[in-house]
Amino acid sequence: MITFEHVSKYFGKNSQRIAALSDVEFSVESGKVFGVIGPSGAGKSTLIRCANLLERPDEGRVIVDGMNLIELTPSDLAQARKKIGMIFQQFNLLSSRTVYENIALPLELDGKDKSSIKQKVLPLLELTGLKSKQDAYPAQLSGGQRQRVGIARALANQPKVLLSDEATSALDPENTHAILRLLKDINEQLGVTILIITHEMEVVKEICHHLAIMEHGKIIEHADVVDFFGNPKTELAQRFIQKVAKDHLPIAVKQRLHSEATPNSNPLWHLSFLGKTSQEPLIAHLMQQLSITLNILQADIELIRDQTMGTMITEVVGSTEQIQAGLKYLQNKGVHVEVIGYVRNPE
Amino acid sequence: MSEILSNSINPAFFSILWKGTWETLYMVLVSGIMAVMIGLPLGLWLFATQHKNLSENPLINKLLSATIDVTRSLPFIILLIAIIPFTRWVIGTTIGTTAAIVPLTIAAIPFMARVAENALLDINPGLIEAGMSFGARPMQILLKILLPESLPALINGITLMLISLIGYSAMAGAVGGGGLGTVAINYGYQRFDITIMLATVAILIIIVHLIQYLGNRLSRTLNHQ
Numbered sequence: 137m138i139t140f141e142h143v144s145k146y147f148g149k150n151s152q153r154i155a156a157l158s159d160v161e162f163s164v165e166s167g168k169v170f171g172v173i174g175p176s177g178a179g180k181s182t183l184i185r186c187a188n189l190l191e192r193p194d195e196g197r198v199i200v201d202g203m204n205l206i207e208l209t210p211s212d213l214a215q216a217r218k219k220i221g222m223i224f225q226q227f228n229l230l231s232s233r234t235v236y237e238n239i240a241l242p243l244e245l246d247g248k249d250k251s252s253i254k255q256k257v258l259p260l261l262e263l264t265g266l267k268s269k270q271d272a273y274p275a276q277l278s279g280g281q282r283q284r285v286g287i288a289r290a291l292a293n294q295p296k297v298l299l300s301d302e303a304t305s306a307l308d309p310e311n312t313h314a315i316l317r318l319l320k321d322i323n324e325q326l327g328v329t330i331l332i333i334t335h336e337m338e339v340v341k342e343i344c345h346h347l348a349i350m351e352h353g354k355i356i357e358h359a360d361v362v363d364f365f366g367n368p369k370t371e372l373a374q375r376f377i378q379k380v381a382k383d384h385l386p387i388a389v390k391q392r393l394h395s396e397a398t399p400n401s402n403p404l405w406h407l408s409f410l411g412k413t414s415q416e417p418l419i420a421h422l423m424q425q426l427s428i429t430l431n432i433l434q435a436d437i438e439l440i441r442d443q444t445m446g447t448m449i450t451e452v453v454g455s456t457e458q459i460q461a462g463l464k465y466l467q468n469k470g471v472h473v474e475v476i477g478y479v480r481n482p483e
Numbered sequence: 484m485s486e487i488l489s490n491s492i493n494p495a496f497f498s499i500l501w502k503g504t505w506e507t508l509y510m511v512l513v514s515g516i517m518a519v520m521i522g523l524p525l526g527l528w529l530f531a532t533q534h535k536n537l538s539e540n541p542l543i544n545k546l547l548s549a550t551i552d553v554t555r556s557l558p559f560i561i562l563l564i565a566i567i568p569f570t571r572w573v574i575g576t577t578i579g580t581t582a583a584i585v586p587l588t589i590a591a592i593p594f595m596a597r598v599a600e601n602a603l604l605d606i607n608p609g610l611i612e613a614g615m616s617f618g619a620r621p622m623q624i625l626l627k628i629l630l631p632e633s634l635p636a637l638i639n640g641i642t643l644m645l646i647s648l649i650g651y652s653a654m655a656g657a658v659g660g661g662g663l664g665t666v667a668i669n670y671g672y673q674r675f676d677i678t679i680m681l682a683t684v685a686i687l688i689i690i691v692h693l694i695q696y697l698g699n700r701l702s703r704t705l706n707h708q
């Protein structure tokens with residue numbers, strides 16, 4: 137549905153020139169939710185803005201629904217954009233129009249008559265739960281409600297693709313959750329393909345099928361979301377997962393956590409095991425056969441898309457040899473182990 | 484005291500002021516409307532030609548901008564005199580209220596254009612991107628998104644323009660343009676009629692306040708931010 141072929145985009149001139157995108161290649165299958173994560177300045181916004189040519193790439197092709205957008209005339213491009221909805225971090229609603237009128241705007245510009253506009257807007261108000269707010273002005277709405285208006289407006293032309301750049305970053309966790317559920321419904325019920333930029337791992341876990349990680353204008357890892365969490369390949373991906381794990385540690389542990397090993401410190405492991413593995417009595421084996429002491433800080437079963445994944449954070453107490461043996465054993469069983477850091481023990 | 488006053492009151496006191504007031508309002512409103520009709524599109528054009536996603540054109544933008552600045556930097560009284568030949572060519576005469584409308588309009592157009600440009604510059608540029616994202620053409624973005632969004636700011640700018648026009652119209656009046664300016668010169672200055680002088684001042688103050696009040700109210704009603 138969306139294909140980027142050798143897309144590059146540069147900003148600035150001469151020595152100041154930086155490649156916001158360099159030779160980016162990926163494609164998003166029809167009906168999927170594709171997430172892009174990466175550190176600030178990686179080029180994520182530039183990437184998504186190239187998908188509807190708000191930003192014109194300097195090289196390469198951007199193909200959406202079979203059309204190379206780069207070759208279109210301005211009026212054909214405007215036409216093509218009607219089938220590519222976009223939602224924004226700052227919502228970008230018209231303050232002079234009510235909720236209803238904001239959603240109706242794309243249809244009005246299309247020259248639709250009042251009754252056919254109404255026929256399209258009403259179901260969108262229903263879908264986004266804004267029925268009771270249809271005559272309110274954006275200033276009277278909460279952030280979550282404003283983003284719903286943004287979503288409804290983006291869907292007004294019945295697009296095949298929805299682009300979302302940090303659409304939940306300005307929202308509190310509760311609203312974030314509700315918006316994500318709405319996006320998931322839109323994907324599943326209306327079959328809209330979604331390209332979503334985020335820095336929130338929760339977003340990825342909840343709705344993405346595929347995931348790409350960007351750094352310095354390049355996509356450095358690209359995987360099915362379940363594989364990504366079960367078996368991250370690049371260091372950046374591992375860091376992302378560690379960061380999420382670290383964020384969830386109890387404060388008392390965080391304070392004792394160091395990145396370097398010292399003689400009186402124990403490693404802190406983050407284990408993740410996919411599907412069946414989680415049923416096996418791995419822990420018992422480590423403790424009984426290898427005499428490693430595990431001080432389990434956290435254990436969880438998560439749902440990533442529709443797959444279960446067990447995660448565990450544990451302090452590992454044992455000799456270097458025991459720990460090596462334990463690591464090898466877990467890796468043989470297909471368990472992914474990350475060393476988050478080392479916990480120093482009080483003397 | 485009251486005797487002196489009543490003795491000195493011109494028998495045509497009310498009709499003189501009435502006529503002057505109407506002439507002032509006529510000049511200000513007609514030139515104000517013309518300035519909006521010409522200056523607003525110029526302002527939109529000024530904005531569009533500097534925006535990469537609308538109809539960027541640095542050359543036109545520079546020319547337009549320079550012309551506006553030159554016109555704006557001319558003191559009104561100089562403009563009034565400088566364009567006398569033009570006024571005569573358009574209206575056929577250079578005295579009277581209708582003739583005064585020409586310089587008033589010319590002075591107000593560049594002001595209006597800058598007001599409109601600034602009102603558009605103040606709008607969140609994200610709205611232009613949103614418009615583009617759902618397939619709006621540049622003209623639609625200007626007229627259906629930016630113009631309505633800038634309406635409260637435009638109303639404030641127009642209010643300001645009308646108030647400046649009242650001041651300018653008095654200047655035009657002083658050189659034969661009619662309106663309260665002419666009344667003040669003919670009766671207040673040349674015949675030392677203090678009552679008429681004070682009355683014109685009072686009426687001008689009332690008109691200015693009324694315009695300001697109505698402008699504020701309208702702008703506030705239209706503002707949903």
Ligand SMILES: Nc1ncnc2c1ncn2[C@@H]1O[C@H](COP(=O)(O)OP(=O)(O)OP(=O)(O)O)[C@@H](O)[C@H]1O
Nearest residue numbers: 147148154156174175176177178179180181182183
């Ligand atoms: N219009 C622009 N002009 C110049 N440089 C730009 C422009 N837009 C982006 N850049 C640069 O391109 C690089 C990528 O920016 P981009 O906004 O795509 O990053 P991002 O991944 O979205 O970051 P964030 O997570 O902070 O939103 C950055 O170095 C940025 O400074």
Ligand SMILES: [Mg+2]
Nearest residue numbers: 180181182302
């Ligand atoms: Mg960004």
